[in-house]
Amino acid sequence: MRNIADPSLVPLGGGIPNADLLPxxxxxxxxxxxxxxxxxxxxxxxxxxxxxxxxxxxxxxxxxxxxxxxxxxxxxxxxxxxxxxxxxxxxxxxxxxxxxxxxxxxxxxxxxxxxxxxxxxxxxxxxxxxxxxxxxxxxxxxxxxxxxxxxxxxxxxxxxxxxxxxxxxxxxxxxxxxxxxxxxxxxxxxxxxxxxxxxxxxxxxxxxxxxxxxxxxxxxxxxxxxxxxxxxxxxxxxxxxxxxxxxxxxxxxxxxxxxxGGYDHHLRKIRRVYARQTGQVREAVGRYFPLGTRVSRPEGGYILWVELPEDLDSFRLYQAGLQEGIGIAPGTIFTLGDQYKNCFRLNAACWSERIELALETLGGIAAAI
Missing domain, CATH: 3.40.640.10 (Type I PLP-dependent aspartate aminotransferase-like (Major domain))
Structure with a gap:
């Protein structure tokens, strides 16, 4: 969990909002x-x-x-x-x-x-x-x-x-x-x-x-x-x-x-941005990750749940991602059991060329695992 929120990593692991959207x-x-x-x-x-x-x-x-x-x-x-x-x-x-x-x-x-x-x-x-x-x-x-x-x-x-x-x-x-x-x-x-x-x-x-x-x-x-x-x-x-x-x-x-302070106006603005950016992250996962990868389609928030093909290990993806300066949240931290080994959480609060490059890198790693 400490690595997930590490500010030196590309921020794809935590549940942190996009600071650029905060007033x-x-x-x-x-x-x-x-x-x-x-x-x-x-x-x-x-x-x-x-x-x-x-x-x-x-x-x-x-x-x-x-x-x-x-x-x-x-x-x-x-x-x-x-x-x-x-x-x-x-x-x-x-x-x-x-x-x-x-x-x-x-x-x-x-x-x-x-x-x-x-x-x-x-x-x-x-x-x-x-x-x-x-x-x-x-x-x-x-x-x-x-x-x-x-x-x-x-x-x-x-x-x-x-x-x-x-x-x-x-x-x-x-x-x-x-x-x-x-x-x-x-x-x-x-x-x-x-x-x-x-x-x-x-x-x-x-x-x-x-x-x-x-x-x-x-x-x-x-x-x-x-x-x-x-x-x-x-x-x-x-x-x-x-x-x-x-x-x-x-x-x-x-x-x-x-x-x-115009809280409702502020909410309307960030809702539109999160809707757009969540869609962009979903599309990038579809482009770069192995065939058979599935991504949630939320109607709010900025959290995505990604399911890799069953034979892939998201904890190995997490470890390899750290070596590339990228943080994700592997599925195994979301249970006390033996589940979600092929799943991970993505934070879609931000979108940039750096984020897209990180997702392309993760997708390449997933394909090679």
Whole structure:
């Protein structure tokens, strides 16, 4: 994982947004101006739940994903990863089993294992979790929580249809199982509107909805949030205990950007660019990689899942790519099992001659393995 995010490599391995598309200058001006406008707030501990102005804006924007949240339903976190960890800590007991869509975002695997929990991988496809397998797993295992990325999954890029989201929420609610939903890529839909979240179908408060501005505004600001439903009090207590509160200056800056920075215009712009660049990376894989290679076709985000012919080893491709200064994420890091050996994740957030040359080089290596 350290090599995947190495800035000296051609950046094809991590889930990092394209820095050229982020509103760096405007955000930095707002960071400075808000610190001057609210000098005491900017250097003080904020409420553990986060500044109310930011929570109000997030709650208002949740209507776009089909939710109806109040400011007090939201807890500000240090990125989406902390939101997910708080959600897990709020619902688990040591030794519990957590169902998670496979292939799995590696940080989820590490968090689940670090907490002493058991991982139950549920196969996923272009429409998300296989609900038949999940239903069977629930009936034959003591599943205490389920984790999924419903919109533009990392690493598959898949989008779960609304009806399937409803079915997932109803299935888990029937067994009183919490759903921890990561929707960090939801705002990056290529279409005219963002897709609904699974939280939109939550009637029992069992969906702990997590997201952040790391993929759209500023990963280094570490501003995320969680709407934890019936677990709100427990999550707020954990946030105060483990982290006290998230940074005040960056909360103030993001709130100002949402109010006066043209966030929706910014989203429309980067959606168009990511749609175009993802298509360019897909076409390059088709040109340069061996016959039989398949690539996902996402409707949002900038993550691609590549399946090489079955006899090819993506970890060998990863190792050879490092020697050429190119980083990819081999499929084996997305599972605890013996799967995805011929698969890898590509970051399609950037496109340039350097990126195309790197893909041509990788394709040549794959053909020679």
């Amino acid at each position: 760096i200058d405007k955000l930095n001006r707002m960071l400075a101006s808000e610190s001057k406008r609210f000098p005491l707030q900017s250097i003080s501990y904020p409420p553990a739940q986060g500044h109310k102005r930011l929570r109000t804006l997030i709650a208002r924007r949740s209507l776009n994903s089909g939710c109806s949240l109040a400011p007090d339903d939201v807890v500000i976190t240090s990125g989406c990863v902390e939101a997910m960890n708080l959600a897990l800590q709020a619902v688990y007991r040591p030794g519990d089993t957590v169902a998670v869509g496979s292939p799995v975002y590696p940080t989820f695997l590490k968090s689940i294992q670090w907490m002493g929990l058991k991982v139950l991988e549920i196969p996923s496809n272009g429409e998300g979790l296989n609900l038949e397998v999940l239903n069977y797993a629930i009936r034959h295992n003591q599943v205490s929580a389920c984790i999924t990325i419903t919109n533009f999954n990392n690493p598959l890029g898949s989008l779960m249809p609304d009806e399937k989201k409803r079915e997932l929420v109803m299935l888990l609610a029937k067994h009183d199982i919490p759903l921890i939903e990561d929707d960090v890529y939801g705002d990056l839909a290529y279409g005219p509107s963002r897709p609904a979240s699974a939280k939109a179908f939550d009637e029992k408060g069992l969906v702990l909805y997590c997201s952040s501005f790391s993929k759209t505004l500023a990963p280094g600001y570490r501003i995320g949030w969680i709407a934890p439903g019936r677990f709100r009090e427990k999550v707020a207590q954990l946030k105060a205990l483990l982290n006290v509160a998230s940074s005040s200056p960056t909360q103030l800056a993001v709130a100002e950007f949402l109010t006066n």
